Amino acid sequence: MRRWALLLVLFALLGPACGGGGGSATSTGGCTGKVAGGPVTVKAWFHSGQGSERTTITSQVAAFNSSQNDVKVELVLLPEGNYNDQVKAAAASGGLPDILDFDGPFLYNYAWNRNLVSLDNCISSSLKANLLPSIVKQGTYADHMYGVGTFDSGLGLYSRKSVLTKNSIRVPSGPQDAWTADEFTQALKTLQSAGFAKPLDLKLNYGQGEWYTYAFSPIIQSAGADLINRQDFQSSSGVLNSSAAVQSLTVFQSWLKGGLVNFNVDDTAFLKGQAAVSWAHHAVYADYKKAFGDDLVILPLPNFGKGSKTGMGSWQWGVTSKTKSVDASWAFINYLLKDQQVVAMTTANGAVPATKSASEAEPQYAPGGPEYIFVQQLQSTAVPRPQTPAYPNITLSFAKALNDIINGGDVKSSLDKAVQDIDRDIKDNDGYPVKT
Amino acid sequence: MISSRTTNLKTRVGQDSVAPWLFSLPAILMLLAFLVTPFVLAVIFSFTNLRLLSPIPLRFVGLQNYVRVFQDPIFYRALGNNLLFVVIVVPVQTALALALAVLVNRKVRGVKVFRTIYFAPVVTVMAVAATVWRLLYDPDAGFINGLLGAVSGGAVHPNWLRSTSTAFLAIIIMSIWQGVGFQMVILLAGLQDIPHDHYEAAIVDGASGWQQFRFITIPQLRNQLLFVVTITTILAFRLFDQVYVMTSGGPLDSTQTLMLMLVDVGFGRQRIAQGSAIAVIFFLIVLSISVAQRRLIREEAT
Numbered sequence: 012m013r014r015w016a017l018l019l020v021l022f023a024l025l026g027p028a029c030g031g032g033g034g035s036a037t038s039t040g041g042c043t044g045k046v047a048g049g050p051v052t053v054k055a056w057f058h059s060g061q062g063s064e065r066t067t068i069t070s071q072v073a074a075f076n077s078s079q080n081d082v083k084v085e086l087v088l089l090p091e092g093n094y095n096d097q098v099k100a101a102a103a104s105g106g107l108p109d110i111l112d113f114d115g116p117f118l119y120n121y122a123w124n125r126n127l128v129s130l131d132n133c134i135s136s137s138l139k140a141n142l143l144p145s146i147v148k149q150g151t152y153a154d155h156m157y158g159v160g161t162f163d164s165g166l167g168l169y170s171r172k173s174v175l176t177k178n179s180i181r182v183p184s185g186p187q188d189a190w191t192a193d194e195f196t197q198a199l200k201t202l203q204s205a206g207f208a209k210p211l212d213l214k215l216n217y218g219q220g221e222w223y224t225y226a227f228s229p230i231i232q233s234a235g236a237d238l239i240n241r242q243d244f245q246s247s248s249g250v251l252n253s254s255a256a257v258q259s260l261t262v263f264q265s266w267l268k269g270g271l272v273n274f275n276v277d278d279t280a281f282l283k284g285q286a287a288v289s290w291a292h293h294a295v296y297a298d299y300k301k302a303f304g305d306d307l308v309i310l311p312l313p314n315f316g317k318g319s320k321t322g323m324g325s326w327q328w329g330v331t332s333k334t335k336s337v338d339a340s341w342a343f344i345n346y347l348l349k350d351q352q353v354v355a356m357t358t359a360n361g362a363v364p365a366t367k368s369a370s371e372a373e374p375q376y377a378p379g380g381p382e383y384i385f386v387q388q389l390q391s392t393a394v395p396r397p398q399t400p401a402y403p404n405i406t407l408s409f410a411k412a413l414n415d416i417i418n419g420g421d422v423k424s425s426l427d428k429a430v431q432d433i434d435r436d437i438k439d440n441d442g443y444p445v446k447t
Numbered sequence: 448m449i450s451s452r453t454t455n456l457k458t459r460v461g462q463d464s465v466a467p468w469l470f471s472l473p474a475i476l477m478l479l480a481f482l483v484t485p486f487v488l489a490v491i492f493s494f495t496n497l498r499l500l501s502p503i504p505l506r507f508v509g510l511q512n513y514v515r516v517f518q519d520p521i522f523y524r525a526l527g528n529n530l531l532f533v534v535i536v537v538p539v540q541t542a543l544a545l546a547l548a549v550l551v552n553r554k555v556r557g558v559k560v561f562r563t564i565y566f567a568p569v570v571t572v573m574a575v576a577a578t579v580w581r582l583l584y585d586p587d588a589g590f591i592n593g594l595l596g597a598v599s600g601g602a603v604h605p606n607w608l609r610s611t612s613t614a615f616l617a618i619i620i621m622s623i624w625q626g627v628g629f630q631m632v633i634l635l636a637g638l639q640d641i642p643h644d645h646y647e648a649a650i651v652d653g654a655s656g657w658q659q660f661r662f663i664t665i666p667q668l669r670n671q672l673l674f675v676v677t678i679t680t681i682l683a684f685r686l687f688d689q690v691y692v693m694t695s696g697g698p699l700d701s702t703q704t705l706m707l708m709l710v711d712v713g714f715g716r717q718r719i720a721q722g723s724a725i726a727v728i729f730f731l732i733v734l735s736i737s738v739a740q741r742r743l744i745r746e747e748a749t
Contacts, residue, residue, distance in 0.1 A: 124500040276585045418698030
């Protein structure tokens, strides 16, 4: 009897603590315009991605701390591999820091759960006007801005001009001039017979994860399909498993079945010259450029019927509802958005600067520059990942389906499974209602 | 008057019953806090719609989570894989460990070096070992296919981790390599406990080497073998790390396991409630297997 009583007591003590789970906003007021109450110490989490990003953010924090006396930032670097999981765990247990960087499309879920505070009062109108439209688009949920990136991403096909011209393959001039899917498949076959046993590197070594959704959902979007119906974000049925999606991913699967894809286990397939085309994002630019110099060319992803599409979105900064001071936290983010700091970061990671003024000042992003195509794409053919709190589940379902397709599974039934799962998740969450 | 009586009572009873409780209190509290309570909570959560991050109010949904788990083909795939893993790994790994233990129990020069080598994988972190093995299994540049190619003249060339027919086998091989050293050390300790005069007496009776092994070594090792079989079975059901690193359950769910499914559903997809349902089912399965195992062993003993 007594044992049961003890158990019940424990229960009563622990139950509410564990069951609470969801977010309880403590401060949602936004910015007041000045940091109050002497020096404030705020904690910032950063995903430690590329080594050069780490060194840059570390020196940026040091420079910010010594530049003024009101705010002191304490930087915590966390491994990128399971960064999202760590943020989720911290959000569930109430252990979030003041400032957080997170992979773009997760913003909507955090904002919905009230883990982030709105930055509407913080961002000055001149800064907002200077941000790339893609940054504003992705940082906005339910008409409020919750996050802002200091850089955006670029996704394309890296190749070598000399290899393409030698094999008489047309070199597209920009996003509107992309290879058609057939042309691309043909080019791969040509390259294969020219000695590249497995000419296409899809960076499959990154594994099943956000990469799959980021890099390969533009395929179905280029065919006219999408991850979800964006009218109301309530269902993927007839969209993700539409015939356009099935057809385009069947073409994708044919590259794998035809032995055209290099599995790139050690991440060097393109650098070593085993692969002639690398389907990759901006982060590889520095290494590729070092290896191939001016011979390197970045091309748009193939056009599956409705024009080439590509991914957008990268890491963004947000202020959590657990912050001691929104103003102090924003002061640091605002500092990172100064042109000089934006350029310091994008020089380190090869990404596209988030402000127009910074990208104009950088020759490789200016018209004619090697990475200009990324800027062009962000203004034309780039598609944001669905701006819905359902995104974390959508991306897992799509990545799973895509992984099955990569491994030879039936395209239609893989997508049907994903649709069933996405739709059920949305229903379970009452349609992810927006609360104001 | 009353107070003295109660203290008297306390000391009388206390000497027998309070001290042991006091000594076991830390362990009991920890077990309650980290094992019993979370599990009881999991049972309750499994009947709700609880999510990791959600402002939607908690409500009871009855058996819905269980129904969904039992309707999910991945669940049966995962369960089947776990059982297959147990059925293959437990006997093979135990037999190998016994063979290795007998080998390194020989009084030969440099035997300590071999003991260390066989034990090395055990002290390696599983995630690291799995990462290295992923490279070893690479179809083109990996060591294993290099070796197979050299032996078979290029005829055998499996795409280990990306083929549904070999991926799980690859995980099994790697797991045995990693786990066998631990069992070997346990059995080795048992071997060294067997009094030498048993063997001397057997030799006097004219027993052959095989007979000595069969009628002295094996029966004397009974307890260690039982321990090894039990612990391997439990570890086999917990299969997660190497699969997570090497295949994440793919290709086409051919390496799914219950633990992998639990983490994906409960944490990745934030469905704590459905993850809890999987945990409860998992617990019941492991419990029934443990009980069955105990029954069998007890029967054998009598």
